Amino acid sequence: MRSIAIGLLGAGNVGCGVVQLLRDNHDAIARRVGASIQIKRVLLRSPGTRRPIDVPAEWKTTDPADILADPEIRVVVEVMGGLEPARQYVLEAIAAGKHVVSANKALLGTFGKELFAAAAQRGVSLHFEASVAGGIPILRSLREGLASDRIEAVSGIVNGTCNFVLDTMTRMGASFDAALAEAQVRGLAEADPALDISGVDAAQKLTLLALVAFGLRVDPQRIPTEGITRITAFDIEAARTLGCVIKSIAAARVDHGRLLARVHPALVPMHNVLGGVHGTYNAVLVESRALGRSLYYGRGAGMMPTGTAVVADLVEVCRAIIGLGDRGTGVDELAAIVDVTPASLDDERHENYVRVTVPNVPGVLGQVANCLGAHGVSIKRVNQDPRGPGLPVEMVVVTESVTDAELRAALAEIDGLPTTLAPVLRLRLLEADPLD
Ligand SMILES: NC(=O)c1ccc[n+]([C@@H]2O[C@H](COP(=O)([O-])OP(=O)(O)OC[C@H]3O[C@@H](n4cnc5c(N)ncnc54)[C@H](OP(=O)(O)O)[C@@H]3O)[C@@H](O)[C@H]2O)c1
Known part of the structure; x- marks a missing residue:
């Protein structure tokens, strides 16, 4: 031979x-x-x-x-x-x-x-x-399995370290630092995990997914990217009360020839297939015209x-x-592929989880509500978590579906309030079950 x-x-x-x-x-x-x-x-x-x-x-x-x-x-x-x-x-x-x-x-x-x-x-x-x-044969599936189809969107969990950290926070009630330390002890995270937890690693992978799926190349540095470092045990618990888990999501789709791409933590309903991706597992959801939605799941590292x-x-x-x-x-x-600049996400619509840290004094909820209302952001639900007299309050607002631009303007205003004690955290809410 x-x-x-x-x-x-x-x-x-x-x-x-x-x-x-x-x-x-x-x-x-x-x-x-x-x-x-x-x-x-x-x-x-x-x-x-x-x-x-x-x-x-x-x-x-x-x-x-x-x-x-x-x-x-x-x-x-x-x-x-x-x-x-x-x-x-x-x-x-x-x-x-x-x-x-x-x-x-x-x-x-x-x-x-x-x-x-x-x-x-x-x-x-x-x-x-x-x-x-x-180990998931996702590029081969896009390139060969879906060769006759037109792929319109790819999204999912492509960083096992982030998924392990968020999953450990969810399942064990661990803090972010403790969950990250556990990932390092198990050899799942690098000694310097910055590329993973900042979302940069996922953005690099999203660039390659978009390249193979759509034939469009975007510089990973131009993909709007948010890491998971600001997620706290409070957010994990607040998400749970909303029937959700927090996952780091990478998503790209083509809309009228424009590439929209983003990497960010999001609230994912527990019964959504991505909500059930645990530990270091990865999953990529593909939407293509002829096949519809298909899911690729398996070990993303090791x-x-x-x-x-x-x-x-x-x-x-x-x-x-x-x-x-x-x-x-x-x-x-x-x-032969040409470079594209990712399109603005301004017009994308989502429901959102917004966490605002404010002092425990009367009138603050009204101020926050005014900022949201001034930019056309309707409130679906509000929860306040008083920690005790004199201690700050974590206020969670769930918004109705709103554009990124409207929400950003409202959050900038809330961040500018003299009563806001820490930068506002905003997480998108994913739809119930994309495979329905
Ligand atoms: N680890 C995963 O689960 C995983 C998953 C998907 C993709 N990847 C990718 O796969 C690649 C390898 O990852 P890994 O985890 O296997 O890395 P690793 O454990 O750090 O291994 C790197 C290897 O390359 C050698 N090496 C590095 N720089 C070198 C240099 N300048 N000259 C000669 N040898 C050099 C090292 O030699 P010594 O052993 O002698 O130091 C080592 O054997 C990376 O691009 C990573 O992103 C990794």
Whole structure:
């Protein structure tokens, strides 16, 4: 049987999963591909580091040229992460005529256009299934399963760390800090979890989802993005009394040719399918014209789940190498995609949860209600949580459906009131069940 040599840039969490899958399932994968996939070299920073699985000494190197300049190596698997030197190595691999598989959403989200153009020009593949929602084959489903359909919206939970933190706050009554510390102890959050909890990681993934779903590329930095750092145990409890849980949602849709995209925490009704996504699980809801709504659910991170997505890409690339398939990712198409600026969210309508911190004195509710009313925002429900004499009150207002622009103007006014003790928190309320 023919053999195809590959090189790995990195063997951390994901890389070790790839090594293990290629080792454990070698024969079955070889039958599917029609060739034996052989790891030849693995680039590491510290070859002496203990790893979850054994990486043979003869594979290990600290010199990228051992992979990038080796003509026998046909496919480079980039699982090192970060922007540089990953970008430089991927460009070198492409220039050397090697196909590339990457799990790196930061790299693809930021430099995708340059990398797709380079791959298209050189006639090689650039696959990136593992970069969005870990083990869930969402990009392949969008690209192949829904190839005949027109996708109109994608939304869901694409950051397992945020979901774990919010879920732990909900289920254990933990504070945000305690839930985040628990995620770190379990190895689910990075030592520096800023990219996750700020929503930046989800915005990078949303860029890739929109790219594949709609053929539109938006700079992740231009996606309106809110993190989960301001969510408190009070909000979790207030959401519960409204029959909701708080989830970090990434959503994009095309409306009359305009791309609307956003990442933010939201109140999700408990019986909504996204409300039932627990722990580190991810779920992506797709709305397409012919199929309607479909849901893709599974583990969004971790050594083996993410490894399966990388190896699935490898199988596709290697089948193309031996002439059993095409190049698959449509890099030519992706390279031709034009950048778009996300449309303003001003006219989007939602019901909202608004938390206002005010002193426990008469007349404050009236002031808040006046600010809302002045901008056409109707109140559906109000709750006040007096903590005791002299202590501030957390006032929760649920609004009727209102545009973003109207609500923003009203909240700016409330933030400007001399009685408002902390910046107002606003969370959108999602619809009851998008799969109904
Ligand atoms: N972890 C997940 O669940 C997950 C899920 C989806 C996507 N991803 C993406 O997959 C990629 C890898 O993630 P990971 O969790 O596997 O990362 P990781 O555990 O930190 O592993 C990174 C690997 O790359 C090597 N490396 C990093 N910089 C290097 C450099 N400059 N030169 C040589 N080697 C270098 C490291 O070598 P040493 O081991 O010697 O330090 C390590 O083996 C990232 O882009 C991440 O966003 C991860």
